[in-house]
Amino acid sequence: MTALFVALIAVGAFIRVPLPNCPFTLQILFTTLAGIVLGSRLGAASVGIYIVLGLIGVPIFTSGGGPGYILQPTFGYLIGFMVGAYAVGRIAESMEKLSFKRLLVGSILNLFIVYGLGMIYLYFIMNLYLGKPIGVEAVIITCFLIPVGPDIFLCAVAASLGKRIVKELHR
Template identity: 50%
Template sequence: MQQKRILLTALFSALVIVGAYIRIPLPPVPITLQTLFVLLAGFLGGTRMAVASTAIYLLLGMVGLPVFTSGGGLGILFGPTGGFLLGLLPASLLAGIAGNMKQKSERPKRYLLLCILTGLAATITVYLVGVPYLKYTRSLSWQTALKVGMLPFLIGDLLKVAAAAHLAKTFHERTEQFMA
């Protein structure tokens, strides 16, 4: 069981890295799929696995491996995207609540709703950390920081929450069918 947890944690870290490279360059913050995989790690693995996989991703980037959208190194965390990257850690914790609760809830609709609610809370958390960080690193007004750091991402992030919740629910339904 421990080996399975380690393998899945590494897999989710790798998926977050892949998500960084699936991007639409939009200055100063690109659109990526990192949050989709952070949400999935939480929904499927719970808080421990989600936080661990996200922390591994951040640590790999901080030591210089080119896992962030703009490369690697500690300096990236001090740039305009640093707050969004750091916001992934508390977001993974929030998304993991759904994964933890899955073991206690046998009703798929309740689990789906829990994934959507925790996914929205996680997404808001990324904005709550990222937008002020962007504002101060770029000396922007609040209006401009919201305009470039949040507004272009709202629809895509809502779609990511919906996709991650649907994928997690489907995964759990299929594994339950397989195990039955």
């Protein structure tokens, strides 16, 4: 199952809507599902394996791959995917019976972790490394306000699918 989620996360990177500095992909759906279905450790591990594969040169990130990708403005989102998958996985593990409402709350917490780490990383890489100044307001508008609506919808999809998948796996 971990390998399946590594593959789904990679595929999710290529199903994207380009936005300035912050491409919108289906990765949030698959990384959230990884946490819900696999649990905190394996969910985070599946994202970690995806990141390692990309960093060793497999072109599975939204803009390629290789060790230099660490200096891409969007690399912080990848870190956020791993931390967020762990967080939503912990929430799912803490439930005796999965509820859509709690999975949705966990999914949205995951989303805020991803956005928080992603925007902070982007801000510092753009301003300190790339020398392309960007203000906090611009980061919030282009990397949060614009893409957050579709991602909240994907959180609801992940909570619903995750509940069904876990139920089926535990039959």
